[in-house]
Amino acid sequence: MPLILGIETSCDETAAAVVEDGRLVRSSIVWSQHETHAPFGGVVPELAARAHVERIDTVVTDALVAADTTVRELDAVAVTHGPGLAGALLVGVAAAKGVAVGAGIPLVAVNHLEAHVHANAVDDDAFAPPAIALLVSGGHTMLLDVTVAADGTWEFDLVGQSVDDAAGEAYDKVARFLGLGYPGGPEIDALAATGDPEAVVLPRAMRNQGYDFSFSGLKTAVVQAVRRSDAAGTPLPPRDVAAGFQAAAVDVLVDKTVKAARERGRETVVIAGGVAANSRLRAQLASECEAAGLAWTMPSVPLCQDNAVMVAACADRPAEIGRFASLDVGVEPSLAIAKAKRI
Numbered sequence: 001m002p003l004i005l006g007i008e009t010s011c012d013e014t015a016a017a018v019v020e021d022g023r024l025v026r027s028s029i030v031w032s033q034h035e036t037h038a039p040f041g042g043v044v045p046e047l048a049a050r051a052h053v054e055r056i057d058t059v060v061t062d063a064l065v066a067a068d069t070t071v072r073e074l075d076a077v078a079v080t081h082g083p084g085l086a087g088a089l090l091v092g093v094a095a096a097k098g099v100a101v102g103a104g105i106p107l108v109a110v111n112h113l114e115a116h117v118h119a120n121a122v123d124d125d126a127f128a129p130p131a132i133a134l135l136v137s138g139g140h141t142m143l144l145d146v147t148v149a150a151d152g153t154w155e156f157d158l159v160g161q162s163v164d165d166a167a168g169e170a171y172d173k174v175a176r177f178l179g180l181g182y183p184g185g186p187e188i189d190a191l192a193a194t195g196d197p198e199a200v201v202l203p204r205a206m207r208n209q210g211y212d213f214s215f216s217g218l219k220t221a222v223v224q225a226v227r228r229s230d231a232a233g234t235p236l237p238p239r240d241v242a243a244g245f246q247a248a249a250v251d252v253l254v255d256k257t258v259k260a261a262r263e264r265g266r267e268t269v270v271i272a273g274g275v276a277a278n279s280r281l282r283a284q285l286a287s288e289c290e291a292a293g294l295a296w297t298m299p300s301v302p303l304c305q306d307n308a309v310m311v312a313a314c315a316d317r318p319a320e321i322g323r324f325a326s327l328d329v330g331v332e333p334s335l336a337i338a339k340a341k342r343i
């Protein structure tokens with residue numbers, strides 16, 4: 001059973017982890033660049049790539065040391081090769097190739113989005129597809145029907161996705177508008193906990209229309225509600241705006257996820273991606289799954305955010321069946337989720 005070093009550098013986290021059998025986490029090191037990008041209110045690609053270059057060696061070494069292992073004991077090295085920022089991805093892929101060549105071990109190229117969904121199997125030994133997955137991150141909002149292929153790898157059918165902004169992007173934009181820090185998701189989550197989710201009622205876009213999502217109108221509705229009340233001399237408390245925004249976003253996410261599971265006959269629901277760390281999303285999904293008689297699994301909060309454990313976990317089955325990448329594998333900034341066909 002494989003012992004795999006995972007490497008993740010697709011955006012603004014430099015991460016490495018050693019995972020055994022896809023579930024046993026021997027080490028996980030995540031170095032976040034949030035402080036580098038915070039002054040700009042978003043990720044600056046050139047700064048991200050440079051910061052990865054500065055940290056990658058230390059992060060990989062720390063992961064091996066913390067796992068009490070060496071490259072010689074590894075069965076494979078796995079790396080995110082897309083989607084993500086080209087310059088950032090290049091750093092991880094180059095580092096992984098270096099380890100592969102230096103240690104004489106094979107390389108597995110991992111899709112970052114599939115890796116996010118695989119985080120669910122790390123924390124929950126019992127979890128295996130089929131399941132409906134809600135992937136909500138900084139760059140993506142997707143409903144996926146996840147099944148196991150004949151070779152044991154997971155397959156993903158695209159049930160629905162955002163037609164405009166990703167959920168995380170909406171959190172970050174609304175946070176910036178409210179003058180909160182970057183990344184905005186955790187800030188809104190914390191502020192919303194102190195507010196009244198019903199004080200500012202915002203639209204639930206496309207709630208009863210299929211499985212696609214739209215979040216750009218919600219952000220505009222927040223801006224308009226705040227400006228209208230400011231102009232009327234009755235400014236809205238930011239905590240109520242945050243709570244109202246979060247309630248509107250989460251209602252639609254949870255509704256469509258539960259509906260997809262019911263209509264596609266799936267008994268289990270999972271969530272993945274940075275926004276899956278959101279406290280309201282986690283609580284509401286659990287209670288609505290309970291009410292609908294569905295089982296659910298959620299990664300722990302650290303495994304929702306970008307990390308390398310999920311990369312190593314995602315590479316476990318491909319490594320077992322020998323699905324390795326060639327050493328000239330490139331980065332794929334716009335990589336789609338594998339086999340995702342619209343259904």
Ligand SMILES: Nc1ncnc2c1ncn2[C@@H]1O[C@H](COP(=O)(O)OP(=O)(O)OP(=O)(O)O)[C@@H](O)[C@H]1O
Nearest residue numbers: 137138139140168183184185186189274275277278
């Ligand atoms: N508690 C939270 N509530 C809501 N959003 C959150 C929370 N924690 C993090 N986020 C959001 O998650 C996003 C980051 O997630 P992630 O790191 O998975 O995205 P990414 O890797 O940049 O994008 P992708 O995975 O689509 O390539 C940010 O938009 C951040 O604001």
Ligand SMILES: [Mg+2]
Nearest residue numbers: 137273274306
């Ligand atoms: Mg991510």
